[in-house]
Amino acid sequence: MAEELQHLIERIQKEAVDTGEKQAATLVSQAKEKAAAIVKDAEDKARAFLQKAERDAEAFTERSTKTLSQAARDLLITVGEGVSNILSELVANSVDKALDAQVLQKMLVKMVESYAAKGGSETRLEVLISPEDQKQLADFFNEQYNQKLKNGVEIRTDKNIIKGFRVGFANGQVYHDFTKDAIAEALSNFLRPQLAEIVHRAAKEDQAPGSSKK
Structure with missing residues (x-):
């Protein structure tokens, strides 16, 4: 048990x-x-x-x-x-x-002589200048070129022109612009692509590996 x-x-x-x-x-x-x-x-x-x-x-x-x-x-x-x-x-x-008076005279002389040499003496040539340059240029052309061009050169003032001139035929249909603004704009447009290339090249050089700023 x-x-x-x-x-x-x-x-x-x-x-x-x-x-x-x-x-x-x-x-x-x-x-x-x-x-x-x-x-x-x-x-x-x-x-x-x-x-x-x-x-x-x-x-x-x-x-x-x-x-x-x-x-x-x-x-x-x-x-x-x-x-x-x-x-x-x-x-x-x-x-x-x-664009002083002397330079304007030389530019206009070359233009008027070329115009006269190509048989343009039958048509009156019109030159628009600034009021500031009127006296000196008008006297110069009236004295020198009215005899060479049968119908002469008409010198008129344009208050919108500060420096330089516009030249064309007296009928006003065609004008060539040699004003300060037109020349400056043409030069600036010519230089801007080169300026853009300089800035672009500088940016690439700055971003290049190993580049450093002093």
Whole structure:
């Protein structure tokens, strides 16, 4: 009887131990699964965060690059316009100084002589000048060329002309413009492409790898 009781106690203890081990194993397995799920979720979130950070960084870099490029273009345009305006002003001032009465006389002399040499003496030539230059140029041409041209040279003033002259036939249909504004504009238009090339070349040199500003 005592042996049977002892055997029963041992069996109960063994079953309790087996049950405890199974429950412990189940708990450990569940804990491992939960831990793995937590780790995976954390890794997924970290990966998503890194991907978003990379996309944001790329977008920021792209926006920054576009902004800098646009700013550089705007700066070059502003500088180009500023230099172009300075160039136009310099050209206008240079033309203004160059077109004195003596230079105008020489220009008109060459034109009138060419006109007369090509048989244009039958038509009266009309020269429009500024009121400022009227006296000196009118006296000069009346004295020198009215005899050479059958119908002479008509000198008239135009208040819209500051420097230089316009010349054409008296019927007013054709005029050649040699005013200060026309000459300055022609020179500026001639120089602007070269100026643009200089600015463009300077920009390329500034952006070249290894370039540095002192």
